[in-house]
Amino acid sequence: MKVIIINRKRLGVTIIIIGLMLVLFSLEKNFDARLKFTALIQNNINxxxxxxxxxxxxxxxxxxxxxxxxxxxxxxxxxxxxxxxxxxxxxxxxxxxxxxxxxxxxxxxxxxxxxxxxxxxxxxxxxxxxxxxxxxxxxxxxxxxxxxxxxxxxxxxxxxxxxxxxxxxxxxxxxxxxxxxxxxxxxxxxxxxxx
CATH class of the missing domain: 3.40.1000.10 (Mog1/PsbP, alpha/beta/alpha sandwich)
Incomplete structure (x- = not known):
């Protein structure tokens, strides 16, 4: 029988990093659309x-x-x-x-x-x-x-x-x-x- 030892601190940090990556990925799509809109406005395109x-x-x-x-x-x-x-x-x-x-x-x-x-x-x-x-x-x-x-x-x-x-x-x-x-x-x- 194998005993698996889980480092809770490392697991917690990994979960937080993965969560942040998912949040950033979803925000990137919204940011891209806003960036295009801003580029249009900056060039007087209404x-x-x-x-x-x-x-x-x-x-x-x-x-x-x-x-x-x-x-x-x-x-x-x-x-x-x-x-x-x-x-x-x-x-x-x-x-x-x-x-x-x-x-x-x-x-x-x-x-x-x-x-x-x-x-x-x-x-x-x-x-x-x-x-x-x-x-x-x-x-x-x-x-x-x-x-x-x-x-x-x-x-x-x-x-x-x-x-x-x-x-x-x-x-x-x-x-x-x-x-x-x-x-x-x-x-x-x-x-x-x-x-």
């Missing part, structure tokens, strides 16, 4: 307006203060395009839906190759992401324009069967704030695509 496209199959939200202009393109690759910019023109970009059934990573690598022949990049990184349970990529880069200004680009590419959504955000490095990537991700997370 409310989001929902946009609908492709017979209401594709929805997303943009800040109410931003102006938008929808464009049509010939062909059937880009089936939706909406340009946007802030009132002060510090942030601009667009939202697109592509009708392109190809490997997204290969598409991005080929796009980078073509773009590198025309543009000078200071930095360029492709990261795998998961947004709303859909796989995709975040392409972060800094580009040097012809008038020697640095622009940061944050482009989200999210795969959805034979289509992909593209959310592109551009801001000059002079106007860039650390909270902007949080704002961009929060906007991208508002999308919904129904087949």
């Amino acid at each position: 409310s989001l307006v929902q946009y609908e496209a492709l017979d209401k199959k594709f929805t997303y939200k943009l800040p109410a203060e931003w102006s938008t202009k929808e464009q049509k393109f010939p062909g059937n690759e880009i089936i939706y395009h909406n340009d946007f910019n802030t009132k002060d023109l510090k942030i601009h970009g667009f939202v697109e839906v592509w009708n392109l059934n190809t490997d997204l990573k290969a598409f991005l690598e080929e796009s980078k190759k073509i773009s590198s022949e025309q543009n000078l990049y200071k930095s360029y990184e492709i990261k795998p992401i998961k947004i709303n349970n859909k796989d995709g990529y975040l392409v972060e880069y800094t580009i040097i324009t012809s008038n020697n200004k640095d622009y940061k680009g944050y482009e989200y590419f999210i795969k959805n069967k034979d289509k992909f959504m593209r959310f592109s955000f551009f801001v000059s490095e002079d106007n860039f704030k650390e909270s902007m990537p949080t704002i961009f991700k929060t906007i991208v997370q508002t999308f919904n695509y129904k087949e």
Whole structure:
């Protein structure tokens, strides 16, 4: 017969630590939502307006203060395009839906190759992401324009069967704030695509 000796002091400390870890884990979810809300408020974004496209199959939200202009393109690759910019023109970009059934990573690598022949990049990184349970990529880069200004680009590419959504955000490095990537991700997370 084995005798098990329990160190009550050590057991008590272990239980307290596990309890604190569980409390912190549950608070982290609440903190993340508040952090996003704070980032929006700090950048004078008070409310989001929902946009609908492709017979209401594709929805997303943009800040109410931003102006938008929808464009049509010939062909059937880009089936939706909406340009946007802030009132002060510090942030601009667009939202697109592509009708392109190809490997997204290969598409991005080929796009980078073509773009590198025309543009000078200071930095360029492709990261795998998961947004709303859909796989995709975040392409972060800094580009040097012809008038020697640095622009940061944050482009989200999210795969959805034979289509992909593209959310592109551009801001000059002079106007860039650390909270902007949080704002961009929060906007991208508002999308919904129904087949």
